Amino acid sequence: MDKLHQDWPEPIVRVQSLSESGINKIPDRYIKPLPDRPSSCGDGGDDDDVNIPIIDLSGLFGDDANLHASIMDQVSVACREWGFFQVINHGVSPELMDSARQAWREFFHSPMEVKQAYANSPKTYEGYGSRLGVDKGAILDWGDYYFLHYKPLPLKDYKKWPATPPNCREVIDEYGKQVVGLSGRLMKVLSLNLGLGDHDLQNAFGGENIGACLRVNFYPKCPQPDLTLGLSPHSDPGGMTILLPDDQVVGLQVRRDGKWITVKPAPHAFIVNIGDQIQVLSNATYKSVEHRVIVNSAKERISLAFFYNPKSDIPIEPMKELVTPQNPALYPAMTFDEYRLFIRMRGPRGKCQVEALKSPR
Ligand code: OGA
Ligand code: NI
Numbered sequence: 001m002d003k004l005h006q007d008w009p010e011p012i013v014r015v016q017s018l019s020e021s022g023i024n025k026i027p028d029r030y031i032k033p034l035p036d037r038p039s040s041c042g043d044g045g046d047d048d049d050v051n052i053p054i055i056d057l058s059g060l061f062g063d064d065a066n067l068h069a070s071i072m073d074q075v076s077v078a079c080r081e082w083g084f085f086q087v088i089n090h091g092v093s094p095e096l097m098d099s100a101r102q103a104w105r106e107f108f109h110s111p112m113e114v115k116q117a118y119a120n121s122p123k124t125y126e127g128y129g130s131r132l133g134v135d136k137g138a139i140l141d142w143g144d145y146y147f148l149h150y151k152p153l154p155l156k157d158y159k160k161w162p163a164t165p166p167n168c169r170e171v172i173d174e175y176g177k178q179v180v181g182l183s184g185r186l187m188k189v190l191s192l193n194l195g196l197g198d199h200d201l202q203n204a205f206g207g208e209n210i211g212a213c214l215r216v217n218f219y220p221k222c223p224q225p226d227l228t229l230g231l232s233p234h235s236d237p238g239g240m241t242i243l244l245p246d247d248q249v250v251g252l253q254v255r256r257d258g259k260w261i262t263v264k265p266a267p268h269a270f271i272v273n274i275g276d277q278i279q280v281l282s283n284a285t286y287k288s289v290e291h292r293v294i295v296n297s298a299k300e301r302i303s304l305a306f307f308y309n310p311k312s313d314i315p316i317e318p319m320k321e322l323v324t325p326q327n328p329a330l331y332p333a334m335t336f337d338e339y340r341l342f343i344r345m346r347g348p349r350g351k352c353q354v355e356a357l358k359s360p361r
Pocket of ligand 2: 234236
């Protein structure tokens with residue numbers, strides 16, 4: 001059968017059920033090869049003093065010109081040198097951030113029958129899932145997730161959103177609206193910083209017709225956290241990601257100079273990162289950066305990854321303004337739909353997917 005139209009290659013096991021069953025050894029399916037394990041040497045180990053930049057956005061839309069310039073500059077440096085940064089005073093309500101995280105925590109702690117009613121398939125990935133990719137016998141990550149769409153509107157389907165807890169849909173909806181707003185503000189900052197007009201990057205995304213979706217990650221406690229990962233190394237395939245991390249438990253690691261740096265989230269911060277589509281549009285001025293998630297034996301962890309994506313059927317290629325004879329286009333045009341297809345078949349694979357796009361020169 002055609003790989004894209006098939007169901008999961010083998011029965012789905014919920015990582016949360018495995019974790020709650022009280023096993024003290026994880027099944028072989030979750031054991032990563034030695035070099036991929038969290039504390040494998042050779043990656044230099046973790047550097048506890050280092051963190052990704054934290055940028056205070058209050059003042060971005062005020063009238064203090066110096067402050068404004070300084071914020072623009074901080075974002076510019078963060079995009080060019082890190083591909084990852086945190087924002088605080090970003091305009092999204094801190095109470096809403098807490099209630100959205102809490103609603104999802106309650107969903108994942110609902111009885112399994114409730115969650116199973118939303119079980120997903122690799123056709124669209126919408127709903128409750130426990131793996132990415134459909135390779136039979138693949139080594140799996142230690143996490144469950146929930147995936148849903150906000151935009152475009154025809155894809156927004158409340159029936160595919162959890163009805164438990166009772167306020168869930170309402171909270172998720174308002175959360176989406178506010179985070180779309182923040183994403184639009186960040187797009188302007190990035191566009192200006194690339195030397196473009198403030199709407200140009202948004203227009204290259206398809207203007208109002210962008211895509212927006214949410215992947216809520218739930219990483220249960222793991223009896224052998226040194227042998228596995230909550231989420232394997234990957235770069236985000238879309239435009240830009242706005243991540244709400246757990247407020248109690250760290251786990252996200254960003255690759256920098258061959259080392260894995262653990263992100264230490266600031267209170268009520270969002271973690272922003274550049275996805276593959278902005279790497280392409282910016283002709284690699286901004287790069288999507290590899291990241292992964294480690295798990296632990298003491299505490300579960302939850303995170304809300306909001307993906308702000310280009311309209312899915314328009315060609316995405318380096319923007320004309322950023323292509324010169326000295327800086328030729330590094331990537332051919334491809335729609336996000338086409339790009340996502342091969343990602344979804346193969347699951348997370350570091351950065352090799354966007355690298356594979358590079359035009360032969
Ligand atoms: C993702 C992701 C990080 C996290 O969902 O793409 O990178 O901290 N999540 O869960
Ligand atoms: Ni990611």
